[in-house]
Amino acid sequence: HASFWHGMNLRVIVDEKPISSGHFLLALVSNERLNAGGLAEVYPLARLDDGLMDLWLFDGETPGDVVQLAWELFSGSHVRSEKVRRIEFSHLRLESDSRMYVQMDGEPAEWDGSIEICVQPQSLRIMVPPRILHDLFSQDGG
Numbered sequence: 001h002a003s004f005w006h007g008m009n010l011r012v013i014v015d016e017k018p019i020s021s022g023h024f025l026l027a028l029v030s031n032e033r034l035n036a037g038g039l040a041e042v043y044p045l046a047r048l049d050d051g052l053m054d055l056w057l058f059d060g061e062t063p064g065d066v067v068q069l070a071w072e073l074f075s076g077s078h079v080r081s082e083k084v085r086r087i088e089f090s091h092l093r094l095e096s097d098s099r100m101y102v103q104m105d106g107e108p109a110e111w112d113g114s115i116e117i118c119v120q121p122q123s124l125r126i127m128v129p130p131r132i133l134h135d136l137f138s139q140d141g142g
Contacts, residue, residue, distance in 0.1 A: 006061045008100065013093040014055075020085070025065060026058040027094060029117060051121035052088050059083040090119045 007025040011018065031053045058069045060083060072078040079086070094100070095114040102109050 008096055008098055010057075011095040012055065012057070012087065013095065014087060014089045015091050019087060020057065022057075022059065023061055024057050025060045025069060026056070028056040028058070029092070030054055030056070031119075051119055052090055053092070053117065053119055055087040055089055055092055057085045057087070059085075089117075090121075092117045 007023050009023050010021065010027060012020040012027075031050075056078075058073075058078075060066065060069055065083070069078065069081075069083060072081050072084065078084045093114055093116045100111040100115060102111060102115065
């Protein structure tokens with residue numbers, strides 16, 4: 001389906017301030033390191049409990065852009081790409097004049113107009129095995 005996708009126009013508002021607007025192939029929101037079933041390391045410095053999430057904006061609109069950005073994402077070079085931008089946030093609003101197709105935890109959904117994401121720090125309790133990678137969490141425990 002990538003050959004038919006040309007992206008969409010988005011306006012990005014972080015903490016009530018317009019940050020960016022433009023045409024993007026992908027807008028990815030994450031607070032974890034791995035994505036795509038563990039095939040892509042999105043951000044090796046991500047912390048699960050720092051009260052922040054990352055918005056990744058991938059510029060482009062042609063099938064060639066799709067292939068290039070997919071290669072960059074799966075090879076880990078997207079973090080240095082001129083076509084990829086990372087924006088840290090605790091409150092995000094994405095706006096579009098057209099319908100937005102999203103995936104939330106792998107479940108497809110459609111949205112009209114805007115999507116709003118607010119981080120709720122320290123609101124989810126998890127059990128962590130004793131042999132977990134400690135660099136997944138912030139030094140002060142969030």
